[in-house]
Amino acid sequence: MMKKTLYISDLDGTLLGSNEFLSPFAVDTINQLIHEGAIISIATARNLTSATPRIKDLNFQIPIILNNGVAMYNWQTRHYTYVAELAASDIDIMGQILREEKCTGYMYALNNEEICMFHNPLYTPEDQAYFNKRRSRYEGRIIDMPQFSAPDSQYTPFYCVVFGLEEKVKRVQARINSTAENIYGVLNKNVYADDYFLDVFNSSVSKASTIKMLADQLDVDEIVAFGDNYNDLEMLQAADRSYVPANALPEIMEYADGILESCENDGVPKFIFEDFHKNF
Numbered sequence: 001m002m003k004k005t006l007y008i009s010d011l012d013g014t015l016l017g018s019n020e021f022l023s024p025f026a027v028d029t030i031n032q033l034i035h036e037g038a039i040i041s042i043a044t045a046r047n048l049t050s051a052t053p054r055i056k057d058l059n060f061q062i063p064i065i066l067n068n069g070v071a072m073y074n075w076q077t078r079h080y081t082y083v084a085e086l087a088a089s090d091i092d093i094m095g096q097i098l099r100e101e102k103c104t105g106y107m108y109a110l111n112n113e114e115i116c117m118f119h120n121p122l123y124t125p126e127d128q129a130y131f132n133k134r135r136s137r138y139e140g141r142i143i144d145m146p147q148f149s150a151p152d153s154q155y156t157p158f159y160c161v162v163f164g165l166e167e168k169v170k171r172v173q174a175r176i177n178s179t180a181e182n183i184y185g186v187l188n189k190n191v192y193a194d195d196y197f198l199d200v201f202n203s204s205v206s207k208a209s210t211i212k213m214l215a216d217q218l219d220v221d222e223i224v225a226f227g228d229n230y231n232d233l234e235m236l237q238a239a240d241r242s243y244v245p246a247n248a249l250p251e252i253m254e255y256a257d258g259i260l261e262s263c264e265n266d267g268v269p270k271f272i273f274e275d276f277h278k279n280f
Helices: 024-035 048-055 088-101 125-135 166-179 207-218 230-238 267-278
Strands: 005-009 039-042 064-066 071-074 079-083 106-111 114-119 142-144 156-164 183-189 196-202 222-226 241-245 258-260
Touching: 005 207, 005 267, 024 039, 024 267, 039 064, 048 064, 064 207, 071 207, 088 156, 088 166, 088 183, 125 156, 156 166, 166 183, 166 196, 183 230, 207 222, 207 230, 222 230, 222 267, 230 241, 241 267, 258 267
Parallel strands: 005 039, 005 222, 114 142, 222 241, 241 258
Antiparallel strands: 064 071, 071 079, 106 114, 106 156, 156 196, 183 196
16 A cells, blocks of 8 residues: 655745745646645745745645744635744743844734734844835735734734844844743744844744644655755654755754755755655
8 A cells, every 4th residue: 555645845945946936847746746646735934925926836735834833724725724823921021032132023913814014123234124025025014013012912923033143043042942931932044145034933833743733634654854944853853754955954964864956956846756656
């Protein structure tokens, strides 16, 4: 009997090329595999607003995992099936740290399943660049806060981001992870520039835990995961088999079962095609 395998991949630095999009080859190959019965999804740090332009041509038949495991989204019905919320008290703890560090935070919240972006004052050129890139993406849904704090009750906050140079981001990460009990910050190297994201979310979830939830729903026999960055480490370790592209961070490569061609050369779609047909 053919083994029932869940193939699940990160996006940036893994499936996406340096232009931040899928190649035509990747789109065609993944859609062909799904048509043939392969079980394929993604687990990305991106939220739905950011991920959708990059995956809009893929015909996913199962839910996708967003925001490092914070949310699961049904690609067929276009509704969230799971979201791990942030408590107001945890947001306030983070806000106090950001004020003391004179640091900008970006908070993402749902309002009737539409994503809104909150932010406190922009302190650095990196913050301004982060904001400018997202200004049009969240037009009409950006809320400027005098200080970082929990939003009104009509919003469901689920994810926060701190962006900037390595030293600052790691300092804020250390303070959040040593102070707050119910949230934690996960480092994510920007694969397109020389700076870092700190993704802050409910400490009860991760890419690995939500992938396990999805795998249980699908009753699969094995999980095969693909990633390249710090935030992929836990899912790579938890998977039955794990692979990284040749462009992955060196610290991540040592945890993989194999190294594939780079994301620029579509190493992940090529591997899934060969692996699926080998067991077909």
